[in-house]
Amino acid sequence: MGLRKTHLWDMVGAYPVCTACGSRKIARDALSAWNMATQAWELHSILDGFCCEDCGCTALPAWKLDAEFRRKRIQRLNDAVRHGDPSNATIVVTAGLKAEGEDKLHKIVDAIRCFSDFSEDNDPHGEHDCGAVEHNGEKVFWKIDYFDHALKMHSPDAANPSVTHRVLTLMLASEY
Ligand SMILES: [Zn+2]
Structure with a gap:
């Protein structure tokens, strides 16, 4: 019986970390769209840019499992x-x-x-x-x-x- 390959970020308990400082506070670029019913800007799509909120590093984060x-x-x-x-x-x-x-x-x-x-x-x-x-x-x-x-x-x-x-x-x- 085999094991199908799964990306780390698809696993329960996965989280991104900054490769420069190790912080877990990674923000990702995204677009929002106005929702007239809720009167709020809501997540529309997720973009490719990342930024560490602690050190400002914009490199791709590493993924770890909790x-x-x-x-x-x-x-x-x-x-x-x-x-x-x-x-x-x-x-x-x-x-x-x-x-x-x-x-x-x-x-x-x-x-x-x-x-x-x-x-x-x-x-x-x-x-x-x-x-x-x-x-x-x-x-x-x-x-x-x-x-x-x-x-x-x-x-x-x-x-x-x-x-x-x-x-x-x-x-x-x-x-x-
Ligand atoms: Zn950092």
């Missing part, structure tokens, strides 16, 4: 799937776990929904993307994978729900 912003977004999206939000998500239950019966499966799904005991140890990246719960002494793993909407490739940006289909897989520890 890792913490991305982490929080991914965590929130993963929590939503685990808590039962069906948008852009599929839940997969392994054959072994399905064979345990409806009733048990419902209890396990509830336990996974309620799980909140994340720590440095079980969630080192802070993305809430995998975990384990115990039911009647049996351990069940859950993990979330990120695909594109066609389910053919990895998601180009797991922090962007408009390009990501999440798959939550539930399996018995013995099936891992």
Whole structure:
């Protein structure tokens, strides 16, 4: 499974920085047009010129990713799937776990929904993307994978729900 190339500035959490002084305060040239209904000048089109508001440098900015912003977004999206939000998500239950019966499966799904005991140890990246719960002494793993909407490739940006289909897989520890 491949990864489609995405420009850095298309990624969630991307921001421009001045290549001369490192400032994040980059202004970009634009044209505005008068809107009679709102009685205001509104953004009409974006032009190619850039200017650093701190040092005045007009070179093209560099692009960086705010890792913490991305982490929080991914965590929130993963929590939503685990808590039962069906948008852009599929839940997969392994054959072994399905064979345990409806009733048990419902209890396990509830336990996974309620799980909140994340720590440095079980969630080192802070993305809430995998975990384990115990039911009647049996351990069940859950993990979330990120695909594109066609389910053919990895998601180009797991922090962007408009390009990501999440798959939550539930399996018995013995099936891992
Ligand atoms: Zn600057």
